[in-house]
Amino acid sequence: MIPSPMRTRARPARHMLRGAPILLSLLVGTATMAGITYAHAADGDATAADTTMTKLMLSATGTVHAPPDELTAVFFAEASAPTAAAAQGQVNTQVEKAMASAHGVTGLTVSAESYTVRHQEADTRNNHPALWIARQSIRITAADGKILLPLLGRIQSDNLALSRLDWSLSRPHRTALLQQAEGLALHELQQRAQAAATALGLKVTRIESVNLNDQEMPHPMPMMVMAARAASADMSAPQAPVADQDVTAQADATFILHP
Structure with missing residues (x-):
């Protein structure tokens, strides 16, 4: 009868030994979770710090x-005749002569621009017959105004009108x-x-x-075209004073x- 109680007390002891690893694993698991929670807290602190920016x-x-470095002159030739072909022929002759004069000067850029031909109805009350009117413009640009200015009077003497004369900044400048x-x-x-x-x-x-x-982009500085037209009477070159322009x-x- 005495051995039976001893076997009964030994069973709880074996049960406690088996439970020890379980408690240890729980402790380890708690430590790991605590490390993750700390990392999130650090991220939260960094986010909170960013809110102070x-x-x-x-x-x-x-x-x-800066002063502009490019001078541009725009001329136009215009002629009228009873037929379109005759008006165009006169304009073509004037433009070709002006462009030949410009091409003979080193340092100029010359280009032909708009060309128009229109018909003008007869005005019987003022005894004006019907006419064809042709018109073409040419543009001449120089990096040095001293090169272009002497040419202006010569081109005006060939019956071309100066419609625009202005200084501007070249693209590289x-x-x-x-x-x-x-x-x-x-x-x-x-x-x-x-x-x-x-x-x-x-x-x-x-x-x-x-x-x-x-x-x-700064607007070109237009010169006084009226003065330029008046210059054609005495064939003297018009003046083109230079004024500084702003680039912002x-x-x-x-x-x-x-x-």
């Missing part, structure tokens, strides 16, 4: 002044000036961003975006500020 959006412009203007605009942006950050007690950490915009660029940027 401030976005600063600024705009600035840079302007460069304007591109170089635009780059300078962009540099000025960006430099101003940097200075303003630093000043704003200092005033706010913050620091510029990075630039999120930058956008450069080219302002409208705009820069927009977004700066990121942190404490």
